[in-house]
Structure formats: C-alpha cells, structure tokens
Amino acid sequence: MGNKPPSKVDPKILSPKAIQMLKANTNFTEEQIREWHVGFLRDCPSGKLSKDRFIAVYEQFYPSGKAKDFCKYAFSTFDRDNNGTIDFTEFMLAIALTQSGDLDERLALAFDMYDFNNSGLIDTNEMAKVISAMYDLIGEKDRKGEREPKQRAEEIIRICDVTGNKKLSKEEFIAGCKNDPIIRRLLVPNA
Incomplete structure (x- = not known):
C-alpha cells in the first residue's frame, strides 16, 4: 500500500537534477553539459555507451594501436553502476576527471x-x-x-x-x- 515501484529514468533525457549534479561535480557549465549531451546522444542514440562502441571510439584515437585490452579496464572503471553500459552522467564524470580533475x-x-x-x-x-x-x-x-x-x-x-x-x-x-x-x-x- 502506497509503495510505488521505482521509476525508470530515461537515459536520453538530461534532467535539471542531473545538470545540477554535474555542475557541482565538474568544472563544466550548464551550456557545456548540454552541448556534451547533444554529442553523446548523436553518438549513442540509446543514451548508453556500450563496451563495443567505447572500444571503437578509442580505436579512432589510437589507430596504430590495439585498444581492446586497455578499454576493458577503462570501461569497467567508468561504468560505476556495473550495468555494462556507460550513461551520460558516468561519461561526463569520467571526462571531467581525466581532463581537469586534480x-x-x-x-x-x-x-x-x-x-x-x-x-x-x-x-x-x-x-x-x-x-x-x-x-x-x-x-x-x-x-x-x-x-x-x-x-x-x-x-x-x-x-x-x-x-x-x-x-x-x-x-x-x-x-x-x-x-x-x-x-x-x-x-x-x-x-
């Protein structure tokens, strides 16, 4: 009675709460977060980055190398909730940390x-x-x-x-x- 099942959050929607959390935990402005989100959805229309897609992106940055093994370790580090995909929030926290974290x-x-x-x-x-x-x-x-x-x-x-x-x-x-x-x-x- 009165207990509602937890609602599923649509990974394609950037909520005000998510924006506030990312602003508080990164050096990105709201405008930058929204720009990143548009790009993320362009590359990952489902709102989730799969391990295969993650590897494909790394392979573009390192064309003369083999990205698969390195990506296995990096992906599991960024997939904080261990669900096998990286959502936009996980992605942004990883970007912020690797680019500008102390x-x-x-x-x-x-x-x-x-x-x-x-x-x-x-x-x-x-x-x-x-x-x-x-x-x-x-x-x-x-x-x-x-x-x-x-x-x-x-x-x-x-x-x-x-x-x-x-x-x-x-x-x-x-x-x-x-x-x-x-x-x-x-x-x-x-x-």
Whole structure:
C-alpha cells in the first residue's frame, strides 16, 4: 500500500537534477553539459555507451594501436553502476576527471583502473596486464629488458611499496606517482 515501484529514468533525457549534479561535480557549465549531451546522444542514440562502441571510439584515437585490452579496464572503471553500459552522467564524470580533475583525483581513478579485481591493492600481475594493455594501445613493440611489462611492474611496486607487502594500496600508488615523474608519466600519462 502506497509503495510505488521505482521509476525508470530515461537515459536520453538530461534532467535539471542531473545538470545540477554535474555542475557541482565538474568544472563544466550548464551550456557545456548540454552541448556534451547533444554529442553523446548523436553518438549513442540509446543514451548508453556500450563496451563495443567505447572500444571503437578509442580505436579512432589510437589507430596504430590495439585498444581492446586497455578499454576493458577503462570501461569497467567508468561504468560505476556495473550495468555494462556507460550513461551520460558516468561519461561526463569520467571526462571531467581525466581532463581537469586534480592530480590526486586523477591518480585515484588510475588506481581504480589498475585494481581491476577491486581488492583495494594492486599486485604485480594486475599492473603488468594494464601496462601491457597500455603498450598495445599506443602500438609499443619494444617489450624487452626493463620495458617488459612484468619486470616494469615489479620495479614500480618495489619503488612505491612502503609497507613491503609487494602490493600497492591507493595511498602508496598516489604517493609513488606524485614523487616519481617517470612512474607518473608511464602509469598516468595525462596527469
């Protein structure tokens, strides 16, 4: 009695509440948010960005690389509600964070992408897989010696691991990236 089932929100409609939330959590103006929304709907008429479409967009930006593995990690980071698609709000928060978020926020987002098993720690295998995916994305072929993903991951963890457990917490990852410009450029190129 009196209990209404939750109403479904149409992903194609940009509500005033969504605009206010995005204005409060990004540096975008209402006009910019509306412009992004028009473009988002042009590219994603359903109001949802699928993983396949996400990969296709990345492939346009990195034509000489292979985007699939990198996109697998990035997509799951941006799909905050884990429903298999990225809606406009998730998209805008991701854009804002990757373009203009402060360094700590951007590094925290990168950590979340590396920690794909959501354990709260990054181990050598997780880091090596993402480094390999990043190499694929940019078309990097030289993976020998110190450039080999597992060796590179072990070295980064050795440098940043304060606790000695051979894994990185979010705090260790952020501090390590902030203190070592070479590591930061490798792990978070746009930071």
